[in-house]
Amino acid sequence: MKMPGLQYRGVRNIDGPLLFVDGIRNVSFDELVEIRTPSGELRLGQVLDVSSSSAVVQVFGGSDSLSKAETRTRFLGTSMEIPVSKEMLGRVFDGLGRPKDGLPLPLSAERRDVNGSPINPYSREYPRDFIQTGISSIDIMNTLVRGQKLPIFSGNGLPHNRIAAQIARQAKLLNENVEFAIVFAAMGVKYDVARYFIDSFEQSGVLNNVAMFLSLADDPSAERLITPRAALTLAEYLAFEENMHVLVIITDMTNYCESLREIATARGEIPSxxxxxxxxxxxxxxLYERAGRLHGGGGSITQMPILTMPSDDISHPVPDLTGYITEGQIVLDREMFQRGIYPPVAGLPSLSRLMKDGIGKGRTRDDHPHLASQLFAAYSKVKDIRSLASVIGEEELSPADKLYIKFGEVFEHNVVSQGEFENRSIEQSLELGWDALRILPRSELLRVSEQELVQHFDKPVAVNSVQEKV
Amino acid sequence: MQESEVIKTGIISRVNGPIIEARQMASAGMLEVVEVGNLRLIGEVIRIRNEIATIQVYENTTGLLPGEPVYCTGRPLSVRLGPGLLGTIYDGIQRPLQQIAARSGAMIRRGEKAEPLDIEKKWHFKPLLEAGAAVEGGSVYGEVQETLSVLHKIMVPPDVKGSLISMLPEGDYSGETEVCKVRLEDGTERALSLFQYWPVRKPRPVRQRLPLTQPLLTGLRVIDTFFPIAKGGAAAIPGGFGTGKTMTQQALAKWAEAQIIIYIGCGERGNEMTEVLREFPELIDPRSGRSLMERTILIANTSNMPVAAREVSIYTGITLAEYFRDMGYAVAVMADSTSRWAEALRELSGRLEEMPADEGFPAYLPARLASFYERSGRVETLAGDEGSVSVIGAVSPPGGDFSEPVTQHTSRFIRCFWALDRDLANARHYPAISWRNSYSEYLPETSNWWKRQDRDWQNHRDFLMDILQEEVNLQRIAKLVGPDALPEQQRLTLMIAEIIKNAFLQQNSFDEIDMYCSPAKQLWMLRLLVAFSRRAQNIIKAGGSLADLREVPALDKLNRMKSEIDNTDSAAMTSLEQMLLRQLDALERKLKS
Structure with missing residues (x-):
């Protein structure tokens, strides 16, 4: 049997955030550890490696002021757990899930392991419910669906927070009037960033529907490894026990990965x-796989992690590995941002993998798949022609190519660009797409069918009648 | 089996993630399966030093305590083979995920055990041999109609040789019923049931390997026509994220002309497996007319499932493939993605504190890759039939950079390389298989089949390929001077290449018609494109202009033929062909006058 009361005094080594404890008995892998500093302060830690007589413990609160002789450790006999309940919405917690708003711990019968368990692929429901974000570049070209994990790949100084807040504000399903509950996890971001989100949620009046887990830039870095897990544990409870639709915003994944690197280095692991x-x-x-829907269950977890690409390099390990796991990515483009386009969603590298099953007949509109494909094809041609124009000059372009240049301008300024508080319906967005395509000759549009051309290209629908339909 | 029930136990001495050490394990064998801890988690012995065994555990080891017991089982990691495999979804160590879900709910609990095959279910068994017949490994002694499209042949296990001394009559039996008895050469008796075991890391024996001669038709034009894979061949699909590896794998799993499909989701997304699981039962195999799920087995070890089981999932999949191959079937294995498998090797190797080679991967990575791909092939089975296993592995190079170790080593062991191109994917040109960097060494072996369908096939294919390659060069010049500065003949090449890309290479896997392109339609499209190109070249030589050509009304139809003309609608094909030629005739006449 376990004896969680047993306290050990003294450690063998202290190395960065790691403690090496000797002479222990009955300590299990991943177990939670309570660490008492010489001055009596309590910190939490976790067992990373254990043998019959010694253990490696990772300290979440930082290892400063710990001493070899006077540090006391108590092994708690459980892995890292947090309480979960619906009452946690509207509250603010620290990176380990402890109240940070001065209120007591939420009353809850249930505590859950922050590591969760993998969802059985057999039990998943394939996500296909279109979420209207009101942002054309996302709705038409990189559609978000309920249960998807769609990260924002950004760079320093780009407006990823504004876009995430806008999505959180405007996201809705076309034929259901269900509010999203929002779980927000911040790792290593500045207080201002956290404040921005709090203000933004407050302004749109949803703050009572938001649970926040904040591990800010000045909090110990090891704590960041727990923050997203705590947030996702609550999200799983809300989605799969309380049948709520949860939007999880996690920022900034790059900081999380840096903490992971720090621990790995301290343990002397072989780096890749x-x-x-x-x-x-x-x-x-x-982390990312803790999104989705369950077969026969009511709720869903939609994940929107934000990461900043170091020196805007998409092949950096963090965005690269993220892109291999998530179901697409919204890439922000610095050049578009400098030209004043908001949101600066890069047309070509952005992608939503689940879009194909969330759009089209009975979901958005029949012509949506082909229209999106056509816009991608045309915009990709614009990029080629622009690079040609930069060599030979725009005047030397053929008439057809000049039309493409014009299409590119209109597409970026009328379709992609929109206000931070502008909420467009999917019909509006699609019509704007067709409007832009009308600049091109009909014979260039091979990705849309003849019937769609007759219906949408030849007969422009007045915007008024569109709005009535919405 | 009775002997190994005498359980030998060791004691856990160290836990480090999925790797544990146990002492008092002197009697354990390498690669022996063990059950670890009070939860009896499945593990495999991977190193023995003195009396300490290092064990990789196929489940999450949270909460495991030094001092807990380790139980030896005395057998290597094996899969259970027999009727009931088809249409099932397994995890990496062949646990049926549907049964696991029924027991532990939507989240996978640890230590959960379930029989891979339903032992209650009765199968209608028809014996093919009688008592007295001599049998040896691979002999087919009975059959079970497992699904309407697949006849499951019941074979004598490879290590058994002797004569049948009894056989149950035709009837309904459960999988573990002893349906026959064999007197082995050493005089002992061995009872056989519909089920048998085979260790996953050991290739199943065959009589001999055969040369590859037939293409594995896939219904994807860029593959079948330009970069074909042979039945029994091995191919790799490398590509950065978002270039469509999984989409291509799924299209292949749907339409490849194989009788059995094994789809291994190795370290990839859960939703992708769900998609296959929900979509395949609804799709109809164009050849058998039955649901695609009836010929498919899924192995799902998603990226968040334990990493050691990811390492073994590849072997589980290929062993199932070999089993069906031994019945004389053409089997295709999709492994998505072999890079995740290599990363699992790297992670485990790191925890074992082995000396790393390239980018932290262990030095034995190339050897492991080689022995995996070498399990593909066309063979004469032990029973004398012909069967094949084709392997198609996705590779996910970090940053889309093909010079990394997994892509580089893989390309040494496969002969067909479908390189996915970021620019094509960005323009949503799918499948984004690059015609510049891809190759197939199976072309000579498979071209005979195509030439039997159409004598001119090779000429046609090479003609279009030349245009595509010439276009690559012309584009380089055009990027500097603008396409309008090129002579008319070269601009025509650009135009034809554009048509080939739109009308032929690009294929819409969501279009009812275009998702699968029959060989006959491919031949026709190829012929039509070549005819158009040759005529167009003549017209330009005779002084015609590109503008004239662009005015040809049938051109629009040519561009849309992939999705507007059905695979079987030969009338529409003929009529489009005639219309196009008529219009080109008219254009030529106009030029002459």
Whole structure:
């Protein structure tokens, strides 16, 4: 039997956030550890490696002021758990899931392991309910569906927070009037960023529907490894026990990965790319895969992680491995941002993998799949022609190519660009897409069918009548 | 089996993620299966030093305590083979996920055990041999109609040789019923049932390997026509994220002309497996007219499931494939993605503190890849039939950079390389298989089949391929001077290449008609494109202009033929062909006058 009361005094080594404890008995892998500093302060830790007589413990509260002789450790006999309940909405917690708003711990009968358990692929329901974000570049070209994990790949200084807040504000399903509950996890971001989200939720009046887990830039870095797990544990409870639709916003995944690298380095592990541990992929997957829907269940978890690409490099391990796990990515483009386009959603590298089954007949509109494909094809041609124009000059372009240049301008300024508080219906967005295509000759549009051309290209629908339909 | 019930136990001495060490394990064998801890988690012995065994555990080891017991089982990691495999979804160590879900709910609980095959279910068994017949490994002694499209042949296990001394009559039996008895050469008797075991890391024996001669038709034009794979061949699909590896794998799993499909989701997304699971039962196999799920087995070890089981899922899949191959079937294995498998090797190797080679991967990575791909092939089975296993592995190179170790090593062991191209994917040109970087060494072996369908096939294919390659060069110049500065003949090449890309290479897997393209339609499209190109070249030579050509009304139809003309609608094909030629005739006449 376990004896959680047993306290050990003294450690063998202290190395960064890691403690090496000797002479222990009955300590299990992944077990939670309570660490008392010489001055009596309590911190939490977790067992990373255990043998019959010694254990490696990772300290979440930072290892400063711990001493070799006077540090006391108590092994708690359970893995990291947090309480879960509906009452946690509207509250603010720290990175380990402890109240940060001065209120007591939420009353809850249930505590859950923050690591969760993998969802059985057999029990999943394939996500296909279209979420209207009101942002044309997402709705038409990179559609979000309920239960998807769609990250925002951004860079420093780009408006990823504004876009995430806009999506959280405007996201809705076409034929259901269900509010999203929002679980927000912040790892290593500045207080201002957290404040921005709090204000934004407050302004749109949803703050009571938001649970926040904040591990800010000045909190110990090891704590960040728990923050998203705590947030997702609550999200899973809300989605799969309380049948709620949950939108999880996690920022910034790059900071999370850096904490992981820090721990791995302190343990002396063999690094793979750029010093990140070889299991970065599996570790990220253990977070991102906690999204989705269950067969026969009512709720869903839609994940929107935000990550900043170091020096805007999409092949950096963090965005690269993320892109391999998530179901697409919204990539923000610095050049578009500098030209004043909001939201600066890069046309070509952005992708939604689940879009194909969430759009079209009976979901958005019949012509949506082909229209999106046509816009991608045309915009990709614009990029080629622009690079040609930069060599030979725009005047030298053929008449057809000049039309493409014009299409590119209109597409970026009328379709992609929109106001931060502008909420467009999917019909409006699609019509804007057709409007842009009308600049091109009909014979160039091979990805849309003849019937769609007759219906949408030849007979422009007045915007008024569109709005009536909505 | 009775002997190994005498359980030998060791004691856990260290836990480090999925790798544990146990002492008092001197009697354990390498690669022996063990059950770890009070939860009896499944593991496999991977290293023995003195009396300490290192064990990789196929489940999450949270809460495992040094001092807990380790139970030896005395057998290597094996799969259970027999009727009931088809249409099932397994995890990496062949646990049926449907049964697991029924027991532990939507989240997979640890230590859950379930029989891979339903032992209660009765199968209608028809004996094919009688008592007295001599049998050896691979002999087919009976059959079970497992699904309407697949006849499951009941074979003597490879290690058994002797004569039948009894056989139950035709009837309904459960899988573990002893349907026959064999007197082995050493005089002992062995009872056989519909089920048998085979260790996953050991290739199943065959009589001999045969040369590859037939294409594995896939219904994807860019593959069948330009970069074909042979039945029994091995191919790799490398591509950065978002370039359509999984989409291509799924299209292949749907339409490839194989009798059995094994789809291994190795370290990939849960939703992708769900998609296959929900979609395949609804899709109809164009050849058998039956649901695609009836010929499919799924192995799902998603990225968030334990990493050691990911390592073994590839072997589980290929062993099932070999089993069906031994019945004389053409089997295709989709492994998505072999990079995740290689990463599992790297992670485990790191925990074992082995000396790393390239980018942290263990030095034995190439050897493991080689022995995996080498389990593909066309063979004469032990029973004398012909069967094949084709392997198609997706590779996910970090940053889309093909110079990384997994892509590089893989390309040494496969002969067909379908390189996915980021630019094509960005323009939503799918399948994004690049005609510049891909190759197939199976072309000579498979071209005979195509030439039997159409004598001119090779010429046609090479003609279009030349245009595509020439276009690559012309584009380089055009990027500097603009296409309008090129001579008319070269601009025509650009135009034809554009048509080939739109009308032929690009294929819409969501279009009712275009999702599968029959060989006959491919031949026709190829012929039509070649005819158009040759005539167009003549017209330009005779002084015609590109503008004239663009005005040809049938051109629009040519561009849309992939989705507007059904695979079997030969009338529409003929009529389009005639219309196009008529219009080109008219254009030529106009030029002459």
């Amino acid at each position: 790319r750029k010093g990140y541990p070889g299991y970065l992929y599996s570790d990220l997957a253990s």
